[in-house]
Each structure stands twice: as structure tokens, then as C-alpha cells.
Amino acid sequence: MSSQSCVHPCFGELPARPDEFARSAPAGPGFGFISSIPMDHKWGSSPRCWRGWCSAHLRRSLLLSFSVIGFDGCLGEKEGRAGTDVPNDGWCGLKLPDPSDGVQPIVGNQKNPRDFDDKLGTPPGLRTGGEMANPVPSACCVVLAAVVVVYAQRHSQQDSHIQYERVGADVTMKCGSMDWDAAVTWTANGTDIDDSHLNGSYLILKNVDLTQSGQYSCYEGSSWHLKYQTYLRVGVPPKEPVLMCRSNNYPKGFYCSWHLPSPTYIPNSFNISVIHGTREMVCEKDIFPKNRCHIRYLQLFSTVKYKVTLTVTNALGKNSTTLTFDEFAIVKPDPPESVVAKPVPNNPRRLEVSWQNPSSWPDPESFPLKFFLRYRPLILDQWQHVELSDGTSHTITDAYAGKEYIIQVAAKDNDIGTWSDWSVAVHATPWTEEPKHLTTEVQITETTSTSTSSFMPPPTTKICDKGAGVGSGAVAVCWTAGLVLAAYGVLFI
Amino acid sequence: MAAADTPSATLRHHDLCSRGIRLARKMRSDVTDLLDIYVERQGLDASISVAAVDGVPTAAVERWAEQTGTQRLLDNLAAYRAFRTLLAQMLEEQRELLGDTDAELGPALAAMLLQVSAFVYHLEELLELESRGAPAEEGSEPPAPPRLSLFEQKLRGLRVLRELAQWAVRSVRDLRQLSKHGPGSGAALGLPESQ
Numbered sequence: 001m002s003s004q005s006c007v008h009p010c011f012g013e014l015p016a017r018p019d020e021f022a023r024s025a026p027a028g029p030g031f032g033f034i035s036s037i038p039m040d041h042k043w044g045s046s047p048r049c050w051r052g053w054c055s056a057h058l059r060r061s062l063l064l065s066f067s068v069i070g071f072d073g074c075l076g077e078k079e080g081r082a083g084t085d086v087p088n089d090g091w092c093g094l095k096l097p098d099p100s101d102g103v104q105p106i107v108g109n110q111k112n113p114r115d116f117d118d119k120l121g122t123p124p125g126l127r128t129g130g131e132m133a134n135p136v137p138s139a140c141c142v143v144l145a146a147v148v149v150v151y152a153q154r155h156s157q158q159d160s161h162i163q164y165e166r167v168g169a170d171v172t173m174k175c176g177s178m179d180w181d182a183a184v185t186w187t188a189n190g191t192d193i194d195d196s197h198l199n200g201s202y203l204i205l206k207n208v209d210l211t212q213s214g215q216y217s218c219y220e221g222s223s224w225h226l227k228y229q230t231y232l233r234v235g236v237p238p239k240e241p242v243l244m245c246r247s248n249n250y251p252k253g254f255y256c257s258w259h260l261p262s263p264t265y266i267p268n269s270f271n272i273s274v275i276h277g278t279r280e281m282v283c284e285k286d287i288f289p290k291n292r293c294h295i296r297y298l299q300l301f302s303t304v305k306y307k308v309t310l311t312v313t314n315a316l317g318k319n320s321t322t323l324t325f326d327e328f329a330i331v332k333p334d335p336p337e338s339v340v341a342k343p344v345p346n347n348p349r350r351l352e353v354s355w356q357n358p359s360s361w362p363d364p365e366s367f368p369l370k371f372f373l374r375y376r377p378l379i380l381d382q383w384q385h386v387e388l389s390d391g392t393s394h395t396i397t398d399a400y401a402g403k404e405y406i407i408q409v410a411a412k413d414n415d416i417g418t419w420s421d422w423s424v425a426v427h428a429t430p431w432t433e434e435p436k437h438l439t440t441e442v443q444i445t446e447t448t449s450t451s452t453s454s455f456m457p458p459p460t461t462k463i464c465d466k467g468a469g470v471g472s473g474a475v476a477v478c479w480t481a482g483l484v485l486a487a488y489g490v491l492f493i
Numbered sequence: 494m495a496a497a498d499t500p501s502a503t504l505r506h507h508d509l510c511s512r513g514i515r516l517a518r519k520m521r522s523d524v525t526d527l528l529d530i531y532v533e534r535q536g537l538d539a540s541i542s543v544a545a546v547d548g549v550p551t552a553a554v555e556r557w558a559e560q561t562g563t564q565r566l567l568d569n570l571a572a573y574r575a576f577r578t579l580l581a582q583m584l585e586e587q588r589e590l591l592g593d594t595d596a597e598l599g600p601a602l603a604a605m606l607l608q609v610s611a612f613v614y615h616l617e618e619l620l621e622l623e624s625r626g627a628p629a630e631e632g633s634e635p636p637a638p639p640r641l642s643l644f645e646q647k648l649r650g651l652r653v654l655r656e657l658a659q660w661a662v663r664s665v666r667d668l669r670q671l672s673k674h675g676p677g678s679g680a681a682l683g684l685p686e687s688q
Binding site: 251299300301303305328365414415416 | 518521542551552553554555557558655656659660662663665666669670673
């Protein structure tokens with residue numbers, strides 16, 4: 001059997017491995033290869049790569065899936081997973097051919113990588129686990145994965161599908177076409193299910209809950225031939241969705257957005273219809289966020305109401321909600337932007353506030369906005385309000401001197417609709433006069449003390465003390481005495 | 494056209510537009526109150542849907558942004574002349590029905606009729622300034638409506654007031670567009686993307 005080596009950025013040169021997953025017996029103690037596919041965003045968020053001997057997993061897996069080795073260190077499934085169902089900390093391995101092709105398992109599924117490697121005799125340099133230093137995938141490993149995918153697609157013969165059940169339901173799974181009395185083994189996410197859940201070859205799950213979602217596989221007796229596999233998704237039917245429509249860009253159009261009040265735990269699809277009179281309008285889905293679409297107005301000033309119906313459907317049921325409104329009622333601009341508040345020089349009670357129209361409002365000249373300004377000092381709870389019919393600035397003239405203020409602005413179309421939310425709050429403090437510096441007395445006091453380091457004043461000399469509080473006349477006498485003493489000290493030095 | 498371009502004409506144009514906007518806003522505010530009174534006095538459900546009625550001008554318009562100034566004025570004038578006739582009919586019907594016992598609806602209708610008449614005059618002035626001249630009224634009057642049942646009269650009245658409320662908003666927008674340009678331009682006043 002030919003082999004090819006692969007230099008992997010994580011682990012360096014990998015040992016020889018078979019380059020096709022054929023129907024031949026393993027050549028050595030472990031038939032396998034290194035699964036060192038680094039995780040990328042398609043498979044999960046973690047850039048870890050894992051290695052292990054896939055010979056432990058001689059079970060046929062799903063189309064497009066990778067056989068995932070049973071590492072406890074990985075969250076998620078232990079059997080093959082497909083596409084976006086791979087959990088974020090999942091990882092992938094490489095599939096091996098079915099044992100019926102002549103390849104026998106060497107080591108059964110193990111609880112942790114260490115046992116796996118110990119039993120298998122993995123060389124030290126290739127033991128499983130580890131973080132990748134370089135997230136760049138190895139090209140040859142990726143190519144190998146592609147080969148595996150093709151192989152899996154061509155050779156998978158088993159049914160595999162997704163089964164949706166309600167929380168609390170009783171679920172019975174049949175092992176494909178196996179008779180009721182056939183000897184089978186069921187696994188859930190790679191872990192054997194004990195016989196207490198079996199009724200013959202049927203798997204019975206009573207009162208299922210969310211934790212029982214996962215991959216269920218049924219293997220025939222001792223041959224360990226995979227006979228049936230399904231992915232059970234436990235969830236609930238959708239509740240009535242919450243729908244909101246708003247025009248923040250009048251007169252261009254409006255958007256509707258929605259969400260479910262509680263999760264269903266299974267995939268949902270949403271369908272929205274917009275009717276205006278007898279006309280059905282197109283609601284173009286936004287790329288982001290996904291739960292939003294927008295409609296362009298074809299008419300303005302219409303008295304005919306818009307009727308928007310949102311239907312949410314999943315495998316367990318459907319629900320819908322309808323909104324009816326007229327053109328003017330849903331107009332609500334976005335908050336004003338770039339709010340700035342500045343003190344006014346030499347004015348201790350003024351603050352200058354300016355802002356801009358929201359950038360989403362398409363034509364403020366033709367559809368001008370009016371504004372509502374509110375402000376208060378931080379130390380008080382009561383807001384002051386000012387409504388401004390035009391302009392994007394205002395001077396507050398009754399601010400408390402020296403107090404920090406919080407200021408916000410809201411916007412509304414001059415004639416229709418409702419007020420926007422409040423803008424981001426800005427803080428400002430009115431101008432205050434700078435305190436005067438104290439200079440003369442302090443300097444002289446310091447001079448006196450430094451120049452008399454080698455001079456002891458006569459005991460009768462009065463040393464001035466500002467805290468003495470003896471009055472201005474006595475202070476003048478002290479200054480004179482101080483100067484004399486300083487001069488005396490200089491002479492002696 | 495030369496007269497429309499003089500500074501005094503521009504000032505007058507701007508003044509007429511500003512006053513027209515204030516008039517339209519007042520009309521809208523008053524017709525909103527009048528609608529509440531009307532619905533209550535006529536025993537109607539405020540949410541009732543009324544189909545378009547012949548002779549009642551519809552405010553809804555496609556491609557509003559692409560209209561020329563002159564077109565806006567002409568559309569407004571035709572609409573408010575029709576509203577003037579319709580409100581007069583409604584007032585007459587109310588008086589026939591309730592006589593002098595109606596202390597609320599009748600006076601409110603009369604006040605609204607007065608405002609609409611004033612607005613018509615205003616629009617005619619603007620058109621004169623545009624040197625277009627207002628079209629003759631005889632040609633714009635709707636034909637006499639067929640005799641309606643009492644309930645049909647009520648529904649038509651509801652439609653009239655609702656459309657008048659929409660027209661008042663539209664007129665504010667139209668006059669603002671007009672005021673952005675001087676008199677006599679008649680230019681299309683469009684938004685960056687057509688509405």
C-alpha cells in the first residue's frame with residue numbers, strides 16, 4: 001500500500017499513512033491515519049486540531065460527515081456530524097471504511113485521548129490532543145479530508161436524517177429494517193444506551209427533554225454494522241412571534257423586524273407578507289440582521305392601512321401575528337447624532353448644545369425634524385425640557401453654576417409620527433472662573449526659612465506666623481523684621 | 494414670468510408658502526379633532542374602513558417627489574375646492590338632520606369650511622404669483638352627487654374628513670417643496686431617490 005507523508009504546521013512531519021481507505025487489512029498495529037484537520041469557522045470557532053487513530057471508529061457515518069473520535073476533551077458529538085450542526089468546540093476526524101470492507105477495529109471507543117493512545121500504542125510524537133500554534137491548515141491534510149468526504153458520499157448506504165420531537169413526547173426509534181427481535185446496539189452521541197430503553201430492537205425514549213437531542217445510531221449485533229442513524233432534535237412549536245414595523249427613513253419606506261418570545265431549540269423559518277389595500281408589496285430581507293426586511297413606499301399620504309402578517313414555522317408547528325397601521329403612525333426617526341455640549345466662556349450659567357439630524361433620515365430639508373432637548377444637573381433627578389421647532393443647536397441659559405449637567409436630545413418629524421429614542425447622553429459643566437493663585441506671602445516665608453539655616457534668630461525676635469491672627473498692622477511689622485533677619489543671614493553666610 | 498422673478502415676488506412667494514404651511518397645519522390639527530367629534534356624533538366605529546368615494550379627492554399619490562411646483566399647486570387647488578363643496582354639503586345635511594340642536598358638530602364643520610375656503614384663496618394667490626393663474630372654478634367643480642342614504646352620507650362624511658386630514662399633511666410638504674424654490678420656476682422638486 002502506497003503512502004504519502006504530510007508536513008503539518010502543528011505537528012511537523014506526520015507518519016506514513018495509507019492514501020486510500022481501501023478494503024484491505026491494516027498493515028500494522030493500527031490502521032489509521034492522522035486526523036489533523038484544524039478547525040476553521042465552518043466546523044467550529046476553536047482553532048484546535050486533534051489527532052488520533054481513527055481505527056477506533058469503524059462505523060459508517062453520515063454523508064458529508066467526519067468520523068469524530070471520542071475525545072472527552074471535545075464538546076459535542078462523538079459520531080460524524082455534518083455541516084453547521086458541528087458544535088463550536090467540535091472537531092473533525094477522518095472516516096475509516098466500514099469493517100465489512102475487511103478492516104477490523106483495533107481499539108474501541110475510549111473515554112479519553114490518553115486511554116486511546118495507551119491502548120493503541122500511539123508513538124509519543126503523535127499522541128492525541130494539543131493546541132495548534134499555527135492555525136493555517138495543512139494543504140495535504142485538507143486534501144485528504146476532501147478524499148474522505150468523497151469516499152463517504154459514495155459508500156454510505158444507510159439512512160440518515162433529522163427527527164424533530166416535542167419536549168415531553170415519547171419517541172420510538174426503529175432500527176431501520178431490522179426485525180423487532182434482532183440483536184442491536186443503540187448509541188446516543190457515541191455512547192451505548194443500556195437495554196432498559198429498548199423494546200426488542202426499538203429504542204424507546206419517554207418524555208424527552210432538550211438534553212436528549214443528539215445523534216442516535218443503531219448497530220447490528222456483533223457485526224457492528226450501522227443499520228440506522230438519526231439526529232434527534234427536541235424542541236417546541238413556535239409561540240406567537242413579536243413583530244414591529246417602523247419608518248426611520250420617511251418617506252423612503254419602512255422596515256419590519258421580529259423575534260420569538262422564547263426559543264424553540266429547532267430551526268425556524270419566517271415568512272412575511274405586506275398588503276396595502278389590494279396590493280401585495282415586497283418586503284426585501286436584510287442581510288443583517290436576518291430577522292428584518294424593508295419595504296419601499298409606492299404611495300405617500302394614503303389613508304389605506306398597511307397589513308403585515310408574519311408566520312413562523314418549524315417542524316413542530318406554526319404561529320403568526322398581524323400588524324395593521326397607517327403610513328404616518330409608524331414614523332419614528334432615529335435619535336439625533338453627534339450631540340455636543342460645551343460651556344460658554346465667561347458665562348457661568350450657559351451651555352451650548354449642538355447636534356445633527358440622524359443620518360438615516362433621508363431628506364431633512366423637505367421633511368424637517370423638530371427636537372426635544374432635556375437636561376439636568378447630575379445631582380438632581382428632575383429634567384428640564386425644551387422643544388425646538390427648527391435648528392440643530394440650543395443654548396441653555398439657566399444652568400446651575402459649576403454643576404455638571406447631563407443632556408439628551410430626541411427628534412420627531414414636524415408633522416407626523418412619534419418621537420425618537422433619546423440620544424446618547426453628553427455631560428458638560430458651565431464655565432467657571434479660575435481661582436486666583438496665592439504668591440507673595442508664601443514665597444517670602446519660604447525664603448526666610450531657607451536662608452537662616454546657619455543663623456539662629458535672637459530669642460526676642462518675633463517670627464511671623466500667618467495663623468497667629470494678630471491683624472494687618474502686626475503683619476506689616478513682622479514682614480519688616482523678616483526682611484532684616486534675611487539680610488543679616490546673608491551677610492553671615 | 495418677469496414679475497415672478499422680482500425680489501418682492503420672491504418675498505411674497507416665501508411669505509405665502511410659510512403662511513400656507515401654518516394654515517395647513519392648523520387645518521390638520523382641527524380636522525383631527527373634528528374626526529373624533531364626527532365619529533362619535535354619527536355613531537360610527539373609528540376603525541371602520543371606507544372605500545374610495547366618487548368626488549372625494551384622494552391624497553395618496555405615487556412619485557410625489559417628482560411633481561413640479563405647478564403640479565403641486567394645481568392638485569392642491571382642485572382638492573381643496575372639492576373639499577369646500579363637500580364640506581358645505583355635509584353642513585347642509587347636518588342642519589337638515591339636526592337643525593339647531595347640534596351644538597358641536599355643525600359649528601366644527603362650519604369652522605373647517607372656513608379654513609378650507611381660506612386655503613383655497615391662498616393657493617389661488619400662489620398660482621397667480623406663479624403667473625399661471627388659477628383655473629376657472631366652474632371647470633373644477635365635481636358633478637352633483639346622487640342622493641345618498643343617511644348611512645351612506647355618514648360614510649362619505651367620514652371619508653371626506655379622513656382625506657382632508659391626509660391632504661393637510663400633503664399640503665404642508667408640497668408648500669415646503671415650493672418654498673425651497675422661487676416663484677415661477679415650476680421645476681421638479683425631487684428627492685435623491687424617487688419615492
